[in-house]
Amino acid sequence: TQLLEQSPQFLSIQEGENLTVYCNSSSVFSSLQWYRQEPGEGPVLLVTVVTGGEVKKLKRLTFQFGDARKDSSLHITAAQPGDTGLYLCAGEADKLIFGTGTRLQVFP
Amino acid sequence: DTEVTQTPKHLVMGMTNKKSLKCEQHMGHRAMYWYKQKAKKPPELMFVYSYEKLSINESVPSRFSPECPNSSLLNLHLHALQPEDSALYLCASSQGLAGLNEQFFGPGTRLTVL
Numbered sequence: 001t002q003l004l005e006q007s008p009q010f011l012s013i014q015e016g017e018n019l020t021v022y023c024n025s026s027s028v029f030s031s032l033q034w035y036r037q038e039p040g041e042g043p044v045l046l047v048t049v050v051t052g053g054e055v056k057k058l059k060r061l062t063f064q065f066g067d068a069r070k071d072s073s074l075h076i077t078a079a080q081p082g083d084t085g086l087y088l089c090a091g092e093a094d095k096l097i098f099g100t101g102t103r104l105q106v107f108p
Numbered sequence: 109d110t111e112v113t114q115t116p117k118h119l120v121m122g123m124t125n126k127k128s129l130k131c132e133q134h135m136g137h138r139a140m141y142w143y144k145q146k147a148k149k150p151p152e153l154m155f156v157y158s159y160e161k162l163s164i165n166e167s168v169p170s171r172f173s174p175e176c177p178n179s180s181l182l183n184l185h186l187h188a189l190q191p192e193d194s195a196l197y198l199c200a201s202s203q204g205l206a207g208l209n210e211q212f213f214g215p216g217t218r219l220t221v222l
Binding site: 088 | 112150151152153156164200209210212213215
């Protein structure tokens with residue numbers, strides 16, 4: 001069974017702080033996606049990384065795909081209350097495998 | 109149009125009722141999905157349709173019956189559900205199953221089974 005473990009499970013921080021979310025697996029994925037989900041809504045795709053070692057930036061968010069394509073990280077700089085939500089990584093195999101999720105709360 | 113729409117937004121049903129969830133997309137996507145999401149958990153895949161044919165059934169109980177009438181529509185028929193089936197049901201679509209499988213999700217239907 002392919003598993004994607006995310007850490008931390010919960011994160012509660014003040015506005016302006018930096019944070020990193022990790023997504024780890026023992027399996028290799030052809031690509032990895034990051035989604036953000038707000039309460040009562042569906043997940044929204046943030047980014048897709050495809051190449052081992054790839055780094056993508058989306059404003060204050062930086063995504064990295066591990067060299068071996070087994071893990072990924074999401075770094076947020078100067079977090080804002082609007083960043084609050086459930087962050088999900090998802091690895092692509094024969095289907096999309098979702099990670100265990102990281103619930104982020106940013107306080108003003 | 110880059111939206112996936114789902115109706116209804118909320119549904120409360122008894123264990124003997126029959127109801128249907130509906131999903132629609134007009135992005136020309138040829139793959140559509142149903143997921144179930146319990147509180148504080150990631151989405152769990154239920155069904156995948158590719159070119160209107162059922163491609164994956166993740167051993168879902170027969171009280172859930174999917175239907176894909178055409179390339180834009182996906183239904184989930186519900187019958188004789190149990191209280192533990194209460195969850196957020198998410199529909200998603202993607203261009204296809206080959207290549208990058210970037211999925212676009214609808215807002216979900218919050219289902220409560222009494």
